[in-house]
Amino acid sequence: MQQPTRIAPSILSADFAKLGEEVRALDAAGADYIHIDVMDGHFVPNLTIGPDVVKALRPHTGKPLDVHLMISPVDPYLDAFAAAGADIITVHAEAGPHTHRTLQYIKSLGKKAGVSLNPGTPLSAVDYLLDDIDLVLVMSVNPGFGGQSFITSQLDKICELRRRIDALCKDVPGRTIDLQVDGGVNFDNAAQVINAGADVLVAGTATFANGAYADNIMRLKNAG
Numbered sequence: 297m298q299q300p301t302r303i304a305p306s307i308l309s310a311d312f313a314k315l316g317e318e319v320r321a322l323d324a325a326g327a328d329y330i331h332i333d334v335m336d337g338h339f340v341p342n343l344t345i346g347p348d349v350v351k352a353l354r355p356h357t358g359k360p361l362d363v364h365l366m367i368s369p370v371d372p373y374l375d376a377f378a379a380a381g382a383d384i385i386t387v388h389a390e391a392g393p394h395t396h397r398t399l400q401y402i403k404s405l406g407k408k409a410g411v412s413l414n415p416g417t418p419l420s421a422v423d424y425l426l427d428d429i430d431l432v433l434v435m436s437v438n439p440g441f442g443g444q445s446f447i448t449s450q451l452d453k454i455c456e457l458r459r460r461i462d463a464l465c466k467d468v469p470g471r472t473i474d475l476q477v478d479g480g481v482n483f484d485n486a487a488q489v490i491n492a493g494a495d496v497l498v499a500g501t502a503t504f505a506n507g508a509y510a511d512n513i514m515r516l517k518n519a520g
């Protein structure tokens with residue numbers, strides 16, 4: 297069953313010279329999660345932050361830190377991100393050969409485990425992972441940068457994933473798998489993305505537009 301829309305602002309669009317202040321502002325503006333984009337310059341053609349920055353941001357908000365690892369290999373860094381205070385750790389199915397084991401390990405650390413699919417990756421990549429995870433992050437841009445355009449072909453993937461999650465969870469009381477969508481989500485397409493089946497919208501550019509964090513978050517949340 298699709299859940300009420302939550303908004304996870306991506307701090308990739310924040311002012312990196314004052315990230316703590318930005319996280320506090322997002323928290324106060326009603327963000328449900330703080331989406332933290334970790335990039336290694338290898339899995340994606342950009343380089344952002346590591347576990348020490350996540351650790352520094354942890355005291356600035358009580359909201360879940362939703363850490364999106366666009367890195368490969370990912371296993372050597374899981375302990376550090378968990379210790380830094382990540383609540384959700386999402387890894388890319390494309391980042392390595394042992395995604396199932398990686399997700400099991402994240403769960404063993406007491407964190408929520410997510411798997412992310414690049415736009416070109418078929419839904420079949422999660423066929424044998426859905427039973428063990430808390431969320432699927434559908435990339436609606438090719439990962440690496442904020443401010444890109446939404447890839448509309450992903451709407452079909454979102455619809456099909458919604459159907460699969462609902463079929464899997466309907467007979468398991470309390471079982472939920474969040475369907476997160478990440479990349480190019482804005483005021484023009486948010487309704488479509490929600491109506492396709494998204495539970496959580498990740499938004500960088502749209503959240504930070506004109507500095508109106510609270511209004512932007514509210515507009516996205518009520519778009520469905």
Ligand code: DX5
Nearest residue numbers: 308439440442443480500501
């Ligand atoms: C892209 C990141 C996204 C991105 C979203 O690789 O994973 O989270 O920052 O930013 P917008 O909303 O500007 O596309």
Ligand code: ZN
Nearest residue numbers: 306333364478
């Ligand atoms: Zn992201």
